[in-house]
Every structure is written in structure tokens, then in C-alpha cells.
Amino acid sequence: MAGLLRRIIPCLDVDRGRVVKGTHFVELRDMGDPVELAVRYQSEGADEIVFLDINASADNRPTALDMVRQVARSLTIPFTLGGGLRTLDDMYAFLDAGADKVALNSSALAQPQLIEQGARQFGSQCIVVSIDVKRQAAGYYRVYSHGGRKGTGHTAKSWVREVVERGAGELLLTSIDRDGTGDGYDMAITEPIARATPIPVIASGGAKNTAHLLEAFKRGADAVLAATMFHSGEFQVGQVKRDLKRAGIPVRLDY
Amino acid sequence: MIGIVDSGSGNLTSVSHALSRLNAEHKILTEPKMDEVKALIVPGQGRFGPVMAHLNRSGWSGIIRDWVASGQKLLGICVGMQILFxxxxxxxxxxxxxxxxxxxKRLQAPKIPMMGxxxxxxxxxxxxxxxxxxxxGYVVSKSNYAIATSxxxxxxxxAVRVKETTAMQFHPEKSGRWGQEVLRTWLAS
Known part of the structure; x- marks a missing residue:
């Protein structure tokens, strides 16, 4: 990745217009206004923001679109919206509202052709495929859908290969086992996938401190997603970037 | 007044928002109506072919060539830079x-597209x-017109420049405060 700076991406789980964060995909806690938080992270040096609408439905679609429009006006850095995108029209609505990328998860598993349709229509660069995996045995990970509640027939590696072939532009790889635990990213699966995949891979799930981010970058992640460690105020994006820089990771410091 | 050319590839809103933040008067041009327009921005995302097809079909290709030939100010962004070649x-x-x-040419790099x-x-x-x-995923490797390299x-x-035509492979409208400054410098040039 010579030449590309490693990206730090705060993730905002959004539920009906508020930022929430849970553990193991449950137990939600209110953590603030998404636009305010995103702007704060941007000024602190975030390279991108990911918004995941965790309770997306037709009823709260207007709220989500309104949030995306506000975010687009306020942010000068790229952002991704995931959650509840089931059709090309859904994807268009959020891209048109100003999202730079959309993340597909359960809908890509249910209708994999959505990935190539989206890639053809809007370009691979705006199609992120979000993959939630759970360890079954050493080296064997299964893909889950519906926020980690439903198992699928896919292994992590076979599904990654398929979404890349179908035109995904980026992977957001989340470990369900680690999410919200603070035990660090599951590099046993993230490293082989990041090293073998010809598109960028974002490590996600389990980061609690700078050492976790450093390990992910040293072991091949193109970008890291983190939520609680930033939301809690314990870590500040800029300080983390300066610490990473001292540890030899190329990051963007002139924000 | 700055005219943002609808190049049929979406993402005009982020350019529009960036200009609004700089208090630069602008409008999105779905067709080549150039009244009051003093400078053109040609944004672009996605593929080279479809963007060119759109510009040809909607009459923009000739307008942009004439605009440049008459020495007026233009900024191409991303595919909007590439189509100038x-x-x-x-x-x-x-x-x-x-x-x-x-x-x-296709970028010779380990992961494509370049994203970040x-x-x-x-x-x-x-x-x-x-x-x-x-x-x-594509770049201009070398050019006599280069004013920046990455x-x-x-x-x-x-970035490249010939007279009043400037173009950037990156997205200044998405490049944080630094990108806003790049746009401000271009506006003032």
C-alpha cells in the first residue's frame, strides 16, 4: 500500500436519528447526535466516518435520509451509510442525498446480484460490502446476517471471494465475537483476508486502544473502524494518530 | 458564478456543498446554459466511457472545448480530469x-481502486x-502539464494545468480542511 495513508474510521451506530452503541450487537446506549459527533471526529482527524443505521426500516427512512443530507453539508471528508439498503433505488437515494459510499450486508447475502448492479450503476468505489463473521474453529469462520443473529452457508473466505468478483469496492470485516468486547480485532481472520484481497479491507470489532489499531495496521488492514474507544472520550482520534505515526504507521496528520 | 457541469456521474452535491462552505456562488448545470457563468467545474466519478458518452450526448463536449479554447477558467475533478486527455x-x-x-492508464498498484x-x-x-x-483505478502517469504528483x-x-484549465485527480471537495483550501486557492487564481 505504498503511498496510501492508513485510515481511522469512527463508526456511528445510529438508531432513529441517535448514535447508540451496544455489546455483542445488543444492549443499546444513547451516545449523542450523529451530525455533531461526526463533525467532532472530523475536526479531531478522522479520515472517514461510517454510519450504520441499525434499525433501518421504511418508517424511519426519511429520518435516515435527512441525517445523510445534514452530514453531507457538514463534513469535508468521505462518509459511508449502511443499513436497510435492499434495492438499487435505496442505494441511489442515499448516494443522491450525499453519502460517498453505501454498505451492504444482509441484503447482499439475500441478493448477491445487488453488488454487481450497484457497482455497474454507481461504480465499485461506492459499494462497500459489510461482512459479519463468527469463529467456528481455528481458521474457520462463518458469515452471519441480520446483525449477527442469523448464520449463513458462507464461510468468510468464500463470501469475500464472491463479493470481490461481483464488484465490491471495499470490505468492512467485523468480528461478532470481538464486537464491543475491547479484546482487539480478530486478526486471525482479518490478516489473511486483508493480505489476500485485491480491494481495501477495514478491520472492525473489538478495538479498545491504540495498540489494537497498531496491530491491525501492522498485520495488513488498510483501515480500522472503531466506536466505543472514541465515543467514550477515552481516546481522541488525533492523539491516536500521532501515537501511530511514532510507531511507524503512515497516517494523515495535516487535518 | 461557478457552473458545476452535470457529467452524469453523480456526486455533484459534495462539490456544491464544498463551494457553499466557501461562500462561492454556484449552480448545477444539467444543460449547457452558460449565462453569468465565469468558471466551470467538471466533477466526475465512475467510468471514463459513460461520462464521455453523457458529455457528448448532452452537448457538453463541444461547449467545454470552446470554453477552454477561449481561455476561460475550468477545473476538472477525478474522471473530470481524465476526460480532458x-x-x-x-x-x-x-x-x-x-x-x-x-x-x-490503469494504475499499477497492489489494490485497485486506490481509495484513501x-x-x-x-x-x-x-x-x-x-x-x-x-x-x-486509472491515472495519468506522466504529463508535461503536471503541477502536482502523488x-x-x-x-x-x-494535478495538471494548461493556462486557465486546472485538473485534479483527487477530490478536493472530500479532502478535509486542506481540500477546502485547495478549492479556495483555485477560486482565487
Whole structure:
């Protein structure tokens, strides 16, 4: 990745217009206004923001679109919206509202052709495929859908290969086992996938401190997603970037 | 008044928002109606071929060539930079506008598309050095018109200029405060 700076991406789980964060995909806690938080992270040096609408439905679609429009006006850095995108029209609505990328998860598993349709229509660069995996045995990970509640027939590696072939532009790889635990990213699966995949891979799930981010970058992640460690105020994006820089990771410091 | 050309590739809103933040008067031009327009921005995302097809179909190609030939100010962004050249490996059957000599080539890098932040080294003193946000799988490797270079797997031109025509491979509208400054400098130039 010579030449590309490693990206730090705060993730905002959004539920009906508020930022929430849970553990193991449950137990939600209110953590603030998404636009305010995103702007704060941007000024602190975030390279991108990911918004995941965790309770997306037709009823709260207007709220989500309104949030995306506000975010687009306020942010000068790229952002991704995931959650509840089931059709090309859904994807268009959020891209048109100003999202730079959309993340597909359960809908890509249910209708994999959505990935190539989206890639053809809007370009691979705006199609992120979000993959939630759970360890079954050493080296064997299964893909889950519906926020980690439903198992699928896919292994992590076979599904990654398929979404890349179908035109995904980026992977957001989340470990369900680690999410919200603070035990660090599951590099046993993230490293082989990041090293073998010809598109960028974002490590996600389990980061609690700078050492976790450093390990992910040293072991091949193109970008890291983190939520609680930033939301809690314990870590500040800029300080983390300066610490990473001292540890030899190329990051963007002139924000 | 700045006219943002609807190049049929979406993402005009982020350019529009960036200009609003700079208090620069602008409008989105779905068709070539140039009243009051003093400068053009040609944004672009996605593929070279479809963007050229759209510009040809909607009459923009000729307008942009005339605009440049008459010495008026233009900024191309991303694919909006690439279409100023003669052609691209991405869609070899779609000729570009040919305003600048040279071909757009597939980026020789480990992961494609290039997606993320990379350092931009300007040779023009009016712009500040810094990191820009890139999203592209094709680049202009070398050009006599280069005013900035970047690196991803290979060296390439991240900005070019001929007279009043400036173009950037990165997205200044998505490149944070630094990108806003790049746009401000271009507006003032």
C-alpha cells in the first residue's frame, strides 16, 4: 500500500436519528447526535466516518435520509451509510442525498446480484460490502446476517471471494465475537483476508486502544473502524494518530 | 458564478456543498446554459466511457472545448480530469476531449481502486502541500502539464494545468480542511 495513508474510521451506530452503541450487537446506549459527533471526529482527524443505521426500516427512512443530507453539508471528508439498503433505488437515494459510499450486508447475502448492479450503476468505489463473521474453529469462520443473529452457508473466505468478483469496492470485516468486547480485532481472520484481497479491507470489532489499531495496521488492514474507544472520550482520534505515526504507521496528520 | 457541469456521474452535491462552505456562488448545470457563468467545474466519478458518452450526448463536449479554447477558467475533478486527455485504457473506444495530450492508464498498484488519503506534492507554490482523498483505478502517469504528483504503487500526476484549465485527480471537495483550501486557492487564481 505504498503511498496510501492508513485510515481511522469512527463508526456511528445510529438508531432513529441517535448514535447508540451496544455489546455483542445488543444492549443499546444513547451516545449523542450523529451530525455533531461526526463533525467532532472530523475536526479531531478522522479520515472517514461510517454510519450504520441499525434499525433501518421504511418508517424511519426519511429520518435516515435527512441525517445523510445534514452530514453531507457538514463534513469535508468521505462518509459511508449502511443499513436497510435492499434495492438499487435505496442505494441511489442515499448516494443522491450525499453519502460517498453505501454498505451492504444482509441484503447482499439475500441478493448477491445487488453488488454487481450497484457497482455497474454507481461504480465499485461506492459499494462497500459489510461482512459479519463468527469463529467456528481455528481458521474457520462463518458469515452471519441480520446483525449477527442469523448464520449463513458462507464461510468468510468464500463470501469475500464472491463479493470481490461481483464488484465490491471495499470490505468492512467485523468480528461478532470481538464486537464491543475491547479484546482487539480478530486478526486471525482479518490478516489473511486483508493480505489476500485485491480491494481495501477495514478491520472492525473489538478495538479498545491504540495498540489494537497498531496491530491491525501492522498485520495488513488498510483501515480500522472503531466506536466505543472514541465515543467514550477515552481516546481522541488525533492523539491516536500521532501515537501511530511514532510507531511507524503512515497516517494523515495535516487535518 | 461557478457552473458545476452535470457529467452524469453523480456526486455533484459534495462539490456544491464544498463551494457553499466557501461562500462561492454556484449552480448545477444539467444543460449547457452558460449565462453569468465565469468558471466551470467538471466533477466526475465512475467510468471514463459513460461520462464521455453523457458529455457528448448532452452537448457538453463541444461547449467545454470552446470554453477552454477561449481561455476561460475550468477545473476538472477525478474522471473530470481524465476526460480532458485523449483517451483511457478503461474505455479505449471512447475518445476523450483531447484538451491535453496523453492517455489515462490503469494504475499499477497492489489494490485497485486506490481509495484513501495520499500525499500531494505541488510544484506550484500557490498550493499548500498536504494529503488528499483519492478514489480512482486509472491515472495519468506522466504529463508535461503536471503541477502536482502523488504515489500509489507508482508515481502519477495528481494535478495538471494548461493556462486557465486546472485538473485534479483527487477530490478536493472530500479532502478535509486542506481540500477546502485547495478549492479556495483555485477560486482565487
Amino acid at each position: 485523449e483517451g483511457s485504457e478503461e474505455d479505449p473506444n471512447s475518445p476523450g476531449l483531447g484538451i491535453m495530450e496523453g492517455q489515462v 488519503w495520499s500525499q500531494v506534492s505541488w510544484t506550484e507554490p500557490s498550493f499548500h502541500q498536504g494529503a488528499a482523498y483519492f478514489v480512482n 504515489n500509489y504503487g507508482q508515481a502519477f500526476c495528481s
